[in-house]
Amino acid sequence: MKNNRTNENVYIPLSGKIEEITELTGDVRLFKVKTGASIDYVPGQFFMVSFWGAGEVPISVASLPEKNGTIELCIRKTGVVTSAIHSLETRQTIGLRGPYGNGFPIDISKGRDVVMVAGGIGIAPLRPLIKQFIKNHNEVGKVTLLYGSRTPDEIIFRDEVEEWEKAGITVVLTADKGSDKWNGSVGLVTGLWPEVRTGFKRAVAYICGPEVMIKAAMRDLFFLGMPDEKIITTLESHMKCGVGKCGHCYAGPKYICTDGPVFSYREIKNHSMLIP
Ligand SMILES: Cc1cc2nc3c(=O)[nH]c(=O)nc-3n(C[C@H](O)[C@H](O)[C@H](O)COP(=O)(O)OP(=O)(O)OC[C@H]3O[C@@H](n4cnc5c(N)ncnc54)[C@H](O)[C@@H]3O)c2cc1C
Ligand code: FES
The missing domain is CATH 3.40.50.80 (Nucleotide-binding domain of ferredoxin-NADP reductase (FNR) module)
Structure with missing residues (x-):
């Protein structure tokens, strides 16, 4: 199982810059996030995604790994943290810890x-x-x-x-x-x-x-x-x-x-x- 974590210390998030936000439905948005580091992961794994002051939530990867470290996250606005992430605009940053979990056996x-x-x-x-x-x-x-x-x-x-x-x-x-x-x-x-x-x-x-x-x-x-x-x-x-x-x-x-x-x-x- 690939597990190329974003950081040596599992509690310190890596910073990810929001490059693009696509409104998919009334309460679901796709965030394209650039990390600047090449991160390996498999479908079914997830990241702990945070916004300073709001908290941290588990979100699955919605894309395949890219060489430039871009990750796509598809997020439904549900409560406190996901609403805070939905309020963000491009060029703002979020925190990412992971990838975690086992992923799908392909x-x-x-x-x-x-x-x-x-x-x-x-x-x-x-x-x-x-x-x-x-x-x-x-x-x-x-x-x-x-x-x-x-x-x-x-x-x-x-x-x-x-x-x-x-x-x-x-x-x-x-x-x-x-x-x-x-x-x-x-x-x-x-x-x-x-x-x-x-x-x-x-x-x-x-x-x-x-x-x-x-x-x-x-x-x-x-x-x-x-x-x-x-x-x-x-x-x-x-x-x-x-x-x-x-x-x-x-x-x-x-x-x-x-x-x-x-x-x-x-x-x-x-x-x-x-x-x-
Ligand atoms: C492994 C994993 C992967 C996930 N992937 C995605 C994803 O790709 N996209 C996405 O939009 N969401 C995903 N989720 C769900 C997401 O983590 C929750 O919607 C989020 O934690 C809600 O946080 P909040 O602070 O916005 O809501 P809160 O204010 O904490 O809660 C709002 C409401 O949602 C309920 N809730 C909170 N977390 C969960 C949960 N994990 N399961 C069921 N109900 C919950 C609460 O009980 C409450 O009723 C995933 C969850 C897990 C465990
Ligand atoms: S989230 Fe802490 S033990 Fe699983």
């Missing part, structure tokens, strides 16, 4: 079909994985993305869907509630299994979204015949240190920050504190 998808299941902001950590599969398209079979949001207006990275499809990814979008302009599917993302033209028994799934969606998706995929070690999800929890010291993210036998945030269904299915 090797297990070699030669297999892939089903990605995203709900809401859960598309953010899956975006670099999509980019990785596009880059290494010869190494995986058919890739399908099922992505659900509450309303069509809340679909994040909608502008990129065409590019993903052109690169060979089958994308199926759904909204819990449709609108006059929406001609896509209406309903929960877990209602889209019939759209997946793949043999579940030999495929690999990567899931990220709200807890209720993760739970339903993992169980459905298991009953559709996917082996439990091939059903991969990310889990969320409140975090303070990100490095296994403070105990804030402790759940049953695992620390979400260091043992996760990515787990297989096999690892978590018998632990009530871990299973969402």
